[in-house]
Every structure is written in C-alpha cells, then in structure tokens.
Amino acid sequence: MKYVFNASPNYRDNVSTSRIMRDLTIGLLVVFIFGLVNQYMTYGMDNLIHSLILMIAALVTTLVTEGVWALVCKKPIGATLSHSYGWVTAIIFVLMLQSTATVYSVIVCSFLAILFGKLLFGGFGHNIFNPAAVARALVFASFASATAADVVSKATPVSTFANAGWVASSADSFNQFLTSFGGLFNFALGLYPGAIGETSFIVIALVGAVLAWRKVIDWRISLTYIVTLFVIATGLGIINGQPLTYGLYHVLTGGAIFGAVFMLTDPVTSPTSAAGRIFFAMGAAVLTLVIRVGASLPEGVLYSILLMNMVTPLIEKLFDGNQIDMKSKLVKYNAILAVCALVVMVVMSFMVTPAENVSYPTVVNLGASATNGDAIHVSAAGFSGEASPNAFDVVLDDETQTVVSVTFTTFNDTPGIGDQCNTPEFLDQFAGLGYDQIDDVEVISGATFTSNSVIDAVKQAIEGGNQ
Amino acid sequence: MFFVGPMRQHLDGHKSLSEHVQVKTVDTPSTVYIPLFTGGKDAIPCVNVGDHVYVGTKLGQKEVPFIVPVFSSVSGTVKAIEKHPHVGLKPVDHVVIENDGKYEEKAPLAPLSMDASDEALLERMKEAGIIGCGGAGFPAYVKYSAKGITDLIINAVECEPYLTADYNMLETTMDDFVAGVSLMYRLSHAQVAHVCIKESHPEMIEKLTKAFANVNGVEVHPVPDVYPMGWERVLIREVKHVEYNKLPAEVGCIVSNATTAIAFANAVLRGMPITQKMITVSGDAIDTPCNVIARVGTPFKDVIDTAGHIIGDEVMMCAGGPMMGRTQVSDQVCVVPETNGITLLKPRHDVEVACLRCGRCSDHCPSGLQPVRINTARKANDIDTLMKLEPMRCIECGLCTYVCPSKIAVTEGIRAAKRIVMLRGKK
Structure with missing residues (x-):
C-alpha cells in the first residue's frame, strides 16, 4: 500500500476550464446558427455560404498559427492547442463580422490577432486585450472597405444610424427609422442586416442566461453593462427629445448584448474581483455611449471593450485588499463611477447635434412592398465601405421591373471624385434597364467604387421588388 | 451579494456513505502511542518509563502559550518516550504504553455537579484539557474567560465532506450534549445559545429541538449546507450578520464545537478527559465506510482495518476530512484527541492549465481574500x-483550490505567500 502525499485540499470540483470552454463554444455555435439563418433570410444563400467560409478560414488560421507557435516553442502541439482555446477567439471574431468581409482580411487579421494579441503576451491567460476584439478592430481599421465580390451587401441599421450621429433629428424620424427595419421587436429578434452573430438580442440573451447558470460567464458583468448602457442612453435620449425606445435601441443593436455576454465576460482580460468587474462593466457602458454618440462610430462596443481591457490592471489594483474590510470602499468607488456616468451622459447630451435630413433605407425584403412610381430607398457601400454607404432613391416600373429613375439621397464618397457619378449623364443611363442589363452600364474610371455603389443599389431595389 | 462573492460553496458531502451505518469499535492494540504534543507545541512528560498508568492518568502537560494536559487512554506500563510519526506530519515525542487490556479507569478529577460554580467549571475545562476541535487546538477555557459575551454558538455543522462523526456523537450521546451545552451556556453568560446544524438534517433538527425544549435560552439554528459553514467566522456571519477582526469575543460571541460540549459534560460529570474518539472512516477508496470508536493512541492502521479494506494500491489518507485534513504518508500515525475522521481517497490526476483569471477563488474565499491576486503578486515578487x-x-x-477550474493548487500558493510574509515579519 502506497500512501500518496498531496497538499490539502484533496477534494476538487468537477468543473474544469475545458468544460467551461466547451460550454462557451456550444453557446457561440447556437448564436452562429441563428446568424446563418439571418444571413439567409436577410441577404440570401450566397451570404450564408460566405459566412461559413469565413468561419472556416478563421478557425484554420487560428489553429495553424497556434500549432506553428507550439512547434517553434517546442511544446507538444495537441496539448497546447487544446489548452489554448484559440477556436473560441476565432468564432467570436467571425460572429462580429459582416458577411461581406473578404476571406483574406479574415485570415490576415486572425493571424495578427492571435500572434500579437495573444501568443506574444505568453498565450492563454496572459493576454491583455481580448484577441477577438483585436482581430475585429484590425478589420475595421485596415479592411473596412474591402467587400467580397459575390455576396450581397446592404446598409445595416447600425451603420446607417451611426452616420446620422446615433441621435435622430426628431422622435418621428427615429420611429420612422425603427419601422423601416421592422420595429423594435425585430431588433430584439435579430432578422435584419448586420454582423453575422450580433443581431439577435433574444438569442444571445438566452444563451447568456444558460451560460451564467452554468457559471461559464459572470452575470454581474453582463447585467451591469446592459443596465448602465440602457440608463445613460435613455437619459441622453430624453434630453435630446428622443422617444423612450431610444435607450432600448442602444441595448438591442450594435453588438451590445454580444459584447456583454461574450466579450466583456472574457475572464482573462477582465478584473478578477466582483467589485472590479462591476466597475469594469460600468466603465465599458459609459465608453460605448461616448464612442457611439461622440464619434458617430458603429463600433462603440468593440472599442469600449478594448479600452477597458487596457485599464483592467489598474482596476485590479484599485480593489486589491481584504474584500470584507474594504466593503464600503468597494461600494463607494462604484458609486463614484455611477455618478461620473450620469455626468458624462449629461455632457454628451449637450454635445450631440442630430444630423438633419438623413433618409433611412426601406428594407424592402422585410415585408414592405414597392409600388409603381414610389421611390425605393436603398443604400450601398461606396468608397468608405459599410461604415458610410451611399443612399439612393430608385423608382421602378412595376410591370416591367425596369428602372425609371435613380437619385442620390446621401452622398458619402470623396467629393471631386465620386461626384462624377452624381450627374444626369451617368444616372440617366439606368433608365429603362432591367436587372440583367444593369451590369452593362459603363463605370466611370476614377470613380469605380461610387459607380459600383449605384449599380449595387439599383440591383437591390429590383431584387427587393421581385420578392 | 453583488460587490463581494458568496464567500462559501455547497460541496457534495457524500455523508450518506457512513451516516447511518452501524458504529464499530476498534480493538485497541497491545501498544498505544500517546503524543506529547498538542496545539502545535510539545508537552512536558510527568511519567517515567516503567510507571504503571490507568485510563485517565495524566501523562504530561503543555505549558505555553496555554496549559493543556495529556492523558492516558489505556491502563498498562509506560515502555518508552520516543519519536513516532504524528498527524502533524513531523515526528514528535510519544508516550509508548503497553496495554494490559484491563482498561482500569482512575478519573484524574473529582466529578462535579451540574450547579458547580463558574470558577470550578472554568478550572475543570483547563484541567481536563478541553480544546477546540477545529484543529488549532485552542484551549476552550481561554475563550470562556472572556467578558461581555452575548451569544454562544454551538457548532454541530460538520461541513467537511464525508465526515459524520459529530452527527453520530449527537445520536449516541444526546444527554451529555444537552448537559454540556447547558453548562457552557451558563459559563459563558451569553443571552442566547445557538445550536447550529445543517438544514439538510431535518431529523436531527427535530431531535435537537425536542432535547432542548426544556432548556431556556438555547435555540436550534439550522444553517445552509455550504462549506466552510463550520468555521467560526462564517458561522457568526450567518447567525449574527457581523464581521470581526481577530477573535469572536470582539462581537460578543463564543463558538464551541458540539464534540467539545460532549467532552466538557464528560469532564464535569465523571471527571474524565477525552480517551476515546468517534472517527469516520470514509472516502471513495474504502469498501465499507463507517464510523468507529477508537482510543486515543491507536495507530491509523488498526482503525482502518476495523472499518474495512482499502481499494487500490495507492491512496490518499487524510487525517480529518478531505478539505483540511492533511494526507498522511504512514499508517502508523495515531489517533489524537482532535481526530474526527480518516478520509481515504483515490489519488487525483488533475492536469493543471494556465489560470484563466475567472475569479472563482476570490468569489468564494470565506476570509474575503483574493487568492488569484495573492499568487500573482507572489510570483512577481511584489511584496x-x-x-x-x-x-x-x-x-x-x-475552497480556492476546490473551485479552481484550471486545477491549480491555489491554497498551496497562499501557504507559500504566508511564509514570505512571516519571514518578512521576522526581519
């Protein structure tokens, strides 16, 4: 009989990091499957297939990068890969992308994010920034206007509204905008153009609830973030004459719930103490609002997370000590931040200027039917890509499905270059053309992006009418 | 709670393995080894080799920092005073007694009546060597010397997994328990005595409520089935909703173990110290888990052999429960007055992975510490x-090691940090 020595305790919970990551992976895949359904219903089969290709590209790149890294470091490849959980990063990254992203941008950004965002810091558990967020930020910074050729591109409500400064000029204008995408309920449900895995509040919240119950994610972070964002967005909306649904819109779109459930809760890059996590989530909510409203960016959630990742070590230091003795301090610091959040909200409220005369696209394939002679509002990515598309009014002949007229309603491309398309000589070419003939229109050399944007828009209008 | 974690955790207790199994009695071997060591300090012997001793004869006494005597558990002849393996993992001096098998008793102290004076009771606590059964071996009389006590908390929680010895003691010696609690209650001058027991034992709660029905001021207080509910800080937090700095007396509380109350009743009413212990022998590496009664000084080997057979060739043998009990590397270590269980577990083969900073250890620490931060600071040498x-x-x-999903020996890291802090204190 051998009596084995072990330092107490000699009893362990069955929960393992691998089990946590397995649960998280399953949760992410549920969100991905819903995302595929949305891609199919909102855009079409091409986008669904392209989304799958992006996922495979990200997964393969991540695993190959980590595998090669293990080889270089002379570590066993199998064990390193299975305890590095790189696939979680890859899945989260793809879920944050538009299905129009190009495969090469996904490969390049996955590689850079895994190498510079994670492995160089010392691998899993040591990275400062959420690697998936790093990858998404790289795409946003370097490949924003790169769109895959064979997929349908549409203006997303998030980018459209971000262009308008995240604040509508009036309550009516805001309500009109909501209606054009199927109303608030559709935003909660998630059947609208947007990132592959970020659109459905309901699906992500349900997955999040299960993960919180399985103790995979810390519900305190998600809840604090969503509640704080809702409160300060509602407050800002009230001061700026927005309807009460304005706060809900902030929570329902732009990946807020995705960030709350899958990104902020990443334990590696968030503080470890309970009070620190609440501080972290509240800070992220404030930054989200500031970036959205102050900078008119659609990606407020993403950048707020990266910024808060950066201050995580400071938050840790702030809450170091005996949590029982410090209890009043823990509450006090968080209360101070809450007050700061309200102050920021008020200051932001007086800084925003709602954009005038922004027309919101009618998303025809969500049920609105086009009638003869009515202008169909569509938008299509131009030179600046998805972030700031051009918007058009297209009038069709209802019987023949040919173009009657095309006009710009919002021009977002380079003045002096793209303008060459905004002329009767160019736009009149479309009159009388059917779907198959559109591609024959001659693009203006030097203004290819803008030309293609017009072509895209007209095609969208006809496709929408056909459904 | 929102800003602090739950600071406790429900554990799978496996109590049913041994709870209602017939209690066995260990045949005391011909030689017993009584350690001259209690509460982390050596005791000075007061017998010589060749002396004849009885059950209850005083063998020695620890002098610093508090007086605690040591007693014989058998009758026979002192053969030697020599080093022998001890549950503290370091060999210490033991009195080796050849057991004559007669178990002649000679109570070292005269019996007292139930209405003995406070001074007499306090003196008895000291002379009978009544110590806290929490493992630190803190003598009970020091606690009861405190003034301004409002609450006496009797700990019958037994929060360590697998252990059911306290529960079985209550079942078999309920009268002594009631007498002991009544005496302690009177001695403490507390307003209320709370007898704390896990709410997962409804039948025992009923029995206790019945037993204490005629004792004024004593109430049965069911507590949640979580770990470490039996630690005095957690118990006081649960019962009184207060925190204290170092000692429970700061908030007017005394916490005593249920088995301490039983031992005290025995010392007062019969003048006898602890010579036998109820011990749970359980775990996933023993075929027939059960409780046994063994005399102090019996080697673990005899205790385990009485209970059943070990499964497998390798085993972790914990003196006590699996959470705080230390693994023993020799089965020759002996039962001491604090022994309440021997947990036999199959060796674990956990694969440690990188800390993912999930914060579970900080959320669950009953002391409100942040184990993950302590270990990070220790590794970075950030004093x-x-x-x-x-x-x-x-x-x-x-608990930090228990909850760690990355299977890191968190507690062991904290021990290292404590050594660093202690060394720094000595400079």
Whole structure:
C-alpha cells in the first residue's frame, strides 16, 4: 500500500476550464446558427455560404498559427492547442463580422490577432486585450472597405444610424427609422442586416442566461453593462427629445448584448474581483455611449471593450485588499463611477447635434412592398465601405421591373471624385434597364467604387421588388 | 451579494456513505502511542518509563502559550518516550504504553455537579484539557474567560465532506450534549445559545429541538449546507450578520464545537478527559465506510482495518476530512484527541492549465481574500502588493483550490505567500 502525499485540499470540483470552454463554444455555435439563418433570410444563400467560409478560414488560421507557435516553442502541439482555446477567439471574431468581409482580411487579421494579441503576451491567460476584439478592430481599421465580390451587401441599421450621429433629428424620424427595419421587436429578434452573430438580442440573451447558470460567464458583468448602457442612453435620449425606445435601441443593436455576454465576460482580460468587474462593466457602458454618440462610430462596443481591457490592471489594483474590510470602499468607488456616468451622459447630451435630413433605407425584403412610381430607398457601400454607404432613391416600373429613375439621397464618397457619378449623364443611363442589363452600364474610371455603389443599389431595389 | 462573492460553496458531502451505518469499535492494540504534543507545541512528560498508568492518568502537560494536559487512554506500563510519526506530519515525542487490556479507569478529577460554580467549571475545562476541535487546538477555557459575551454558538455543522462523526456523537450521546451545552451556556453568560446544524438534517433538527425544549435560552439554528459553514467566522456571519477582526469575543460571541460540549459534560460529570474518539472512516477508496470508536493512541492502521479494506494500491489518507485534513504518508500515525475522521481517497490526476483569471477563488474565499491576486503578486515578487492582500488571514480551508477550474493548487500558493510574509515579519 502506497500512501500518496498531496497538499490539502484533496477534494476538487468537477468543473474544469475545458468544460467551461466547451460550454462557451456550444453557446457561440447556437448564436452562429441563428446568424446563418439571418444571413439567409436577410441577404440570401450566397451570404450564408460566405459566412461559413469565413468561419472556416478563421478557425484554420487560428489553429495553424497556434500549432506553428507550439512547434517553434517546442511544446507538444495537441496539448497546447487544446489548452489554448484559440477556436473560441476565432468564432467570436467571425460572429462580429459582416458577411461581406473578404476571406483574406479574415485570415490576415486572425493571424495578427492571435500572434500579437495573444501568443506574444505568453498565450492563454496572459493576454491583455481580448484577441477577438483585436482581430475585429484590425478589420475595421485596415479592411473596412474591402467587400467580397459575390455576396450581397446592404446598409445595416447600425451603420446607417451611426452616420446620422446615433441621435435622430426628431422622435418621428427615429420611429420612422425603427419601422423601416421592422420595429423594435425585430431588433430584439435579430432578422435584419448586420454582423453575422450580433443581431439577435433574444438569442444571445438566452444563451447568456444558460451560460451564467452554468457559471461559464459572470452575470454581474453582463447585467451591469446592459443596465448602465440602457440608463445613460435613455437619459441622453430624453434630453435630446428622443422617444423612450431610444435607450432600448442602444441595448438591442450594435453588438451590445454580444459584447456583454461574450466579450466583456472574457475572464482573462477582465478584473478578477466582483467589485472590479462591476466597475469594469460600468466603465465599458459609459465608453460605448461616448464612442457611439461622440464619434458617430458603429463600433462603440468593440472599442469600449478594448479600452477597458487596457485599464483592467489598474482596476485590479484599485480593489486589491481584504474584500470584507474594504466593503464600503468597494461600494463607494462604484458609486463614484455611477455618478461620473450620469455626468458624462449629461455632457454628451449637450454635445450631440442630430444630423438633419438623413433618409433611412426601406428594407424592402422585410415585408414592405414597392409600388409603381414610389421611390425605393436603398443604400450601398461606396468608397468608405459599410461604415458610410451611399443612399439612393430608385423608382421602378412595376410591370416591367425596369428602372425609371435613380437619385442620390446621401452622398458619402470623396467629393471631386465620386461626384462624377452624381450627374444626369451617368444616372440617366439606368433608365429603362432591367436587372440583367444593369451590369452593362459603363463605370466611370476614377470613380469605380461610387459607380459600383449605384449599380449595387439599383440591383437591390429590383431584387427587393421581385420578392 | 453583488460587490463581494458568496464567500462559501455547497460541496457534495457524500455523508450518506457512513451516516447511518452501524458504529464499530476498534480493538485497541497491545501498544498505544500517546503524543506529547498538542496545539502545535510539545508537552512536558510527568511519567517515567516503567510507571504503571490507568485510563485517565495524566501523562504530561503543555505549558505555553496555554496549559493543556495529556492523558492516558489505556491502563498498562509506560515502555518508552520516543519519536513516532504524528498527524502533524513531523515526528514528535510519544508516550509508548503497553496495554494490559484491563482498561482500569482512575478519573484524574473529582466529578462535579451540574450547579458547580463558574470558577470550578472554568478550572475543570483547563484541567481536563478541553480544546477546540477545529484543529488549532485552542484551549476552550481561554475563550470562556472572556467578558461581555452575548451569544454562544454551538457548532454541530460538520461541513467537511464525508465526515459524520459529530452527527453520530449527537445520536449516541444526546444527554451529555444537552448537559454540556447547558453548562457552557451558563459559563459563558451569553443571552442566547445557538445550536447550529445543517438544514439538510431535518431529523436531527427535530431531535435537537425536542432535547432542548426544556432548556431556556438555547435555540436550534439550522444553517445552509455550504462549506466552510463550520468555521467560526462564517458561522457568526450567518447567525449574527457581523464581521470581526481577530477573535469572536470582539462581537460578543463564543463558538464551541458540539464534540467539545460532549467532552466538557464528560469532564464535569465523571471527571474524565477525552480517551476515546468517534472517527469516520470514509472516502471513495474504502469498501465499507463507517464510523468507529477508537482510543486515543491507536495507530491509523488498526482503525482502518476495523472499518474495512482499502481499494487500490495507492491512496490518499487524510487525517480529518478531505478539505483540511492533511494526507498522511504512514499508517502508523495515531489517533489524537482532535481526530474526527480518516478520509481515504483515490489519488487525483488533475492536469493543471494556465489560470484563466475567472475569479472563482476570490468569489468564494470565506476570509474575503483574493487568492488569484495573492499568487500573482507572489510570483512577481511584489511584496508591497502581497502585504496589502493580507495572506495571513487565510485559514487554508482549501475552497480556492476546490473551485479552481484550471486545477491549480491555489491554497498551496497562499501557504507559500504566508511564509514570505512571516519571514518578512521576522526581519
């Protein structure tokens, strides 16, 4: 009989990091499957297939990068890969992308994010920034206007509204905008153009609830973030004459719930103490609002997370000590931040200027039917890509499905270059053309992006009418 | 709670393995080894080789920092005073007694009546060597000397997994328990005595409520089935909703173990110290888990052989429960007055992975510490941060290691941090 020595305790919970990551992976895949359904219903089969290709590209790149890294470091490849959980990063990254992203941008950004965002810091558990967020930020910074050729591109409500400064000029204008995408309920449900895995509040919240119950994610972070964002967005909306649904819109779109459930809760890059996590989530909510409203960016959630990742070590230091003795301090610091959040909200409220005369696209394939002679509002990515598309009014002949007229309603491309398309000589070419003939229109050399944007828009209008 | 974690955790107790199994009695071997060691300090012997001793004869006494005597558990002849393996993992002096098998008793102290004076009771606590059964071996009389006590908390929680010895003691010696609690209640001058027991034992709650029906001021207080509910800080937090700095007396509380109450009743009414212990022998590496009664000084081997057979060739043998009990590397270590269980477990083969900073250890620490931060500071040799994180307040309950999903030996890291802080204190 051998009596084995072990330092107490000699009893362990069955929960393992691998089990946590397995649960998280399953949760992410549920969100991905819903995302595929949305891609199919909102855009079409091409986008669904392209989304799958992006996922495979990200997964393969991540695993190959980590595998090669293990080889270089002379570590066993199998064990390193299975305890590095790189696939979680890859899945989260793809879920944050538009299905129009190009495969090469996904490969390049996955590689850079895994190498510079994670492995160089010392691998899993040591990275400062959420690697998936790093990858998404790289795409946003370097490949924003790169769109895959064979997929349908549409203006997303998030980018459209971000262009308008995240604040509508009036309550009516805001309500009109909501209606054009199927109303608030559709935003909660998630059947609208947007990132592959970020659109459905309901699906992500349900997955999040299960993960919180399985103790995979810390519900305190998600809840604090969503509640704080809702409160300060509602407050800002009230001061700026927005309807009460304005706060809900902030929570329902732009990946807020995705960030709350899958990104902020990443334990590696968030503080470890309970009070620190609440501080972290509240800070992220404030930054989200500031970036959205102050900078008119659609990606407020993403950048707020990266910024808060950066201050995580400071938050840790702030809450170091005996949590029982410090209890009043823990509450006090968080209360101070809450007050700061309200102050920021008020200051932001007086800084925003709602954009005038922004027309919101009618998303025809969500049920609105086009009638003869009515202008169909569509938008299509131009030179600046998805972030700031051009918007058009297209009038069709209802019987023949040919173009009657095309006009710009919002021009977002380079003045002096793209303008060459905004002329009767160019736009009149479309009159009388059917779907198959559109591609024959001659693009203006030097203004290819803008030309293609017009072509895209007209095609969208006809496709929408056909459904 | 929102800003602090739950600071406790429900564990799978496996109590049913041994709870209602017939209690066995260990045949005391011909030689017993009584350690001259209690509460972390050596005791000075007061018998010589060749002396004849009886059950209850005083063998020696620890002098510092508090007086605690040591008694014989058998009758026979002192053969030697020599080093022998001890549950504290370090060999210490033991009185080796050849057991004559007669078990002649000679109570070292005269019996007292139930209405003995406070001074007499306090003196009895000291002379009979009544110590807390929490493992630190803190003598009970020191606690009861405190003034301004409002609440006496009797700990019948038994929060360590697998252990059911306290529960079985209550079943078999309920009269002594009631007498002991009544005496302690009177001695403490508390307003209320709370008898705390897990709410997962409804039948025992009923029995206790019936037993204490005629005792004024004593109430049965069911507590949640979580670990470490049996630690005095957690018990006081549960019962009184207050925190204290070092000692429970600061908030007017005394916490005593249920078995301490039983031992006290025995010392008062019969003048006898602890010579036998109810011991749970359980775990996933023994075929027939059960409770046994063994005399102090019996080697673990005899205790385990009485209970059943070990499964497998390798086993972790914990003196006590699996959370705080230390694994023994020799089955020759002997039963001491604090022994309440021997947990036999199959060796674990956990694969440690990188810390994912999930914060479970910080959420669950009953002392409100941040184990993950302590270990980070220790590895970085950041002494200032380490001091700020107060690792010395760790009681090594083991919950941080238990909850760690990355299978890191968190508690062991805190022990290392404590050594660093202690060394620094000596400079």
